[in-house]
Amino acid sequence: MPLDEHRFPRHPFDPRSDDADGDKLREECGLFGCIGVGDAATFVALGLHALQHRGQEAGGIVTYDPEAGFNSARKLGYVRDNFTERETIEQLPGRAAIGHVRYSTSGAKGQTAIRDVQPLYAEFAMGGCAVAHNGNLTNAAALRRALTERGSIFQSSSDTECIVHLIARGFQPNIPERMKEALRRVEGAFSVIALTRTKLIGVRDPMGVRPLVLGRLGDGWALASETCAFDICGAEYVREIEPGEMVIITEEGGVESSRPFEPAPSRFCIFEHVYFSRPDSVIGGRSVYESRRRIGVELAREAPVEADLVCPVPDSGTPAAIGFSQESGIPYAMGIIRNQYMGRTFIEPSEQIRNMGVRLKLNPNRALIRGKRVVLVDDSVVRGTTSIKIKDMMLDAGAKEVHFRIASPPTSWPCFYGVDTPDREKLLAATMSEEEMRAHLGVDSLRFVTLDGLYRAVGESERDAACPQYCDACFSGEYPIPPSDQIASGRIPAQRKAGA
Structure with a gap:
């Protein structure tokens, strides 16, 4: 069942809102869970609303109440449209709940069916358990084949269901121990939260590729993909769940930590700093906004240009544009204005309106940019289709020159850890040099921040090439x-595995 984007227009924090052609890397999913608080579903709904930028296709909440048992609601579309009415929340009683917002990184790409919406719930011999997952299992196909050959019957196309079946087939006496056993068999990037009758469980993969943070919510506890989800519901940030760590949280006993995996070097996804996380979140004690501003500073140092204005491609390019302006001394200006209400303006757009593409969402500030040399700062170039349209839009509005500065290195390889990336041959940087890309886009200059510059911006002195x-x-x-x-x-090719 495909998502109707005209019924469910994209969230204002969704970076894809800037892109009519899907010409951006698409983020993973968002997780939120809490235990030990009254009306837990309300807090989960608030947390998921703050994490809506991580997934706009669907959302779900599962709660547990000693009298009502487990209850769930799974819906297509936005949290604000599905989990804000009182009657929905009243059907989700309990002091413990977990939730998930989804963008399909595995299974059927670009569409979501209700059967794929998380959290997934299952009844095991020792009781019920709901599981939600952010990331991607890189051996999910092999696991699915092995499990189906042994009699498992899959109900969804999600790789998360592999975890559920592995738990069901475990030999340990309780669900947390079975989860450890199951997760030792999977490969890839994962942050997992799970809910049993008495426990809220959180786990990160051994390298900590995907994020997960712990917070204090009144007398209870909360887990989330980002700290911004704590702000909306009044939770206090405590710490990050460490790579390879499992926490088991109960109302009475608090947080119990264990390390179920072999130690591995930390390899957190650097694109969380560049693009995925909300700018008001904190990662590793560092402000995401500040990291993005610093990327702009590095860009201005590495790729100076003579120009009259520095303009962001809204909204994901804004912090880097501010940093570029501050370092270069070129005035910052809003040369492009985003139409926040486009999604609800055209209920049934005609083909002609569809072909307008990016112009439905972004509009040049003609009076400002006419006759000016403009530096446009964007977060990434994937296929390049949107960049061409934005360049044409600026020239049509009278810009004298258009220079692109990109707040990430060239995206040359697909991601298999929870980000939907085009096949490599569709990535502009995989088939063209920087100069060839500049000519293809038709801009006066094009420069990307270097990989070393990106590392400096996120607080490292340099990139350790060996690890x-x-x-x-x-x-x-x-x-x-x-x-x-x-x-x-x-x-x-096989030689691209494991850092080769």
Whole structure:
């Protein structure tokens, strides 16, 4: 069942809102869970609303109440449209709940069916359990084949269901121990939250590619993908869940921590700093906004240009544009204005209106940019289709020159850890040099921040080539976790695995 985007227009924090052609990397999913608070579903709905930028296709909440048992609601579309009415929340009683907002990174790409909406719920011999997952299992296809050959019956196309079946087939006496056993068999990037009758469980993969944070919510506890979800519901940030850590949280006993995996070097996704996380979140004690502003500073140092204005491509390019302006001394200006209400303006757009593409969402500030040399700062270039349209729009509005500065290195390799990336041959940087891309886009100059510059912007002195501090596979092609399914299918050559 495809998502009707005219019924469910994209969220204002959704970076894809800037892009009519899907010419952006699409983020993963968002998780929120809490235990030990009254009306837990309300807090989860608030947390998911703050995380809506991580997934706009669908959302779900599962709660547990000793009298009512487990209850769930799974809906297509936005949290604000599905989980704000009182009658919905009243059907989700309990002092413990978990929730998930989804963008389909596995299964059927670009569409969501109700059967794929998380959290997934299952009844095991020792009781019920709901599971939600952010990331991607790189051996999910192999696991699914092995499980179905042994009699497992899958109900969804989500790789998360592999975790559920592995738990069901475990031999340990309780669900947390079975989860440990199951997650030791999976490969890839994952942050998982789970809910049993008495426990809220959170786990990160051994390299910590995907985020998960712990907060205090009144007398209870909360887990979330980002700290911005704590702000909206009044929770206090406590700390990050460490790479390879499992926390088991109960109302009575608090937080119990264990390390179920072999130690591995931390490889957090650097694109969380560049693009995915909300700018008001904090990652590793560092403001996402400040990291993005610093990227702009590095860009201005590495790729100076003579110009009259620095303009962001809204909204994801804004912090970097501010940093570029501050470092270069070129005035910052809003040369492009975003129409916040486009999604509800055209209920049934005609083909002619569809073909207007980016102009439905972005409009040049003609009086400001006419006759000016303009530096446009954007977060990334994927296929380049949107960049061409924005350049044409600026020239049509009278800009004298258009220079692009990109707040990430060239995206040359697909991601297999929870981000939907086009096939490599569709990535502009995989087939063209920087100068060829400049000519293809038709701009006066094009420069990307270097990988070393990006590392400096996020607080590192330099990138450790032998063992990079972050996962930067989409830029370097060095995959810290072997993407087994992709190697087996031939999507990438075997030598690109594990940092080769």
